[in-house]
Each structure stands twice: as C-alpha cells, then as structure tokens.
Amino acid sequence: MKIYRLKTIQNLPISQNEAWDFLSDPKNLKRITPDYMGFKIVSGTSDQMYAGQIIQYIVTPILGIPTSWVTEITHVKEGEYFVDEQRFGPYALWHHKHFIKPITKGVEMIDIVDYKIPLGILGRMVHPFLVAPKLKEIFDYRKKALVELFGPYPS
Numbered sequence: 001m002k003i004y005r006l007k008t009i010q011n012l013p014i015s016q017n018e019a020w021d022f023l024s025d026p027k028n029l030k031r032i033t034p035d036y037m038g039f040k041i042v043s044g045t046s047d048q049m050y051a052g053q054i055i056q057y058i059v060t061p062i063l064g065i066p067t068s069w070v071t072e073i074t075h076v077k078e079g080e081y082f083v084d085e086q087r088f089g090p091y092a093l094w095h096h097k098h099f100i101k102p103i104t105k106g107v108e109m110i111d112i113v114d115y116k117i118p119l120g121i122l123g124r125m126v127h128p129f130l131v132a133p134k135l136k137e138i139f140d141y142r143k144k145a146l147v148e149l150f151g152p153y154p155s
Helices: 016-023 026-032 120-150
Strands: 004-012 040-043 054-059 067-077 081-088 093-103 106-116
Touching (some): 004 120, 016 106
Antiparallel strands (some): 004 106
16 A cells, blocks of 8 residues: 655745634635636535534546545644545545644744555556646645735745
C-alpha cells in the first residue's frame, strides 16, 4: 500500500484569528478552489466548525466528471488546527491537516495531506502524471488566491 503526502507552507500578513475565521468556514473553500473544479457544497456548513461535522461537496476534478465527496471534520483545536478526512469520494484515503500559527507580521499556514489512490497498481501508475500534478496545481491556486485576498507576506 502506497500512501502519498503533499505538504504546503504559506505565510500571510493576517492575524491568527483572521486566518482561522476564513479557513475554518467551509463556505470559503469555493473562493480558493479553481473554477474548473466545479466546487459546490451540498450540505454540512454551519456557523462554527466542530469535530464530527460532515460536509458534502460536488467536485469535478478530472474530465468534467462530477464526483461526490463527503468529508468529516475529525479534530478541531480552535484557532490552531483542524483535520478533515474523506468518508466517501475519489481517494482510497484522504487525511488533511490544517495548521495555523502566529509568526512575526502574520501567520504561517501548513497543509499536510496524506492520501492513497484507488485502483491499486493502475492508481500508482497514473499518480505521477495525473493525480500529483493536479493536487499541486490546486494547492498552488489556493496559495495565489489567498495572496489576492489578504496580500503578500512582507519580506
């Protein structure tokens, strides 16, 4: 069994509370997801994130094929981190940790996604040229969108 990992780090010139308020609201995911993904929340949003929260989405990641995706928020430490795990969807495993910590002049956000591709050897074969580049593209888009929303981190 092969489990892959994607890790991204981004600094933003906002407070920890501002970062938390934005990132912990599932409704904001659409704002930082590429339009071609056809991202739509079907159910599960609430005013405050909580452990056990189930969120249902429709996404169109590849070839314009709509895919149902159900995640559960499994861990929450207010203002610091949360974890979402796929319950149903395109991956055999999806475990996404979001960390927010204060730094000088802003926050550091770390995303760590551990994931497994379905379809055994076929999935492992398409990973390097289809899945891994697509995930990198989505997270690169997210970084760019966050800079457009909150400004660049000062050097």
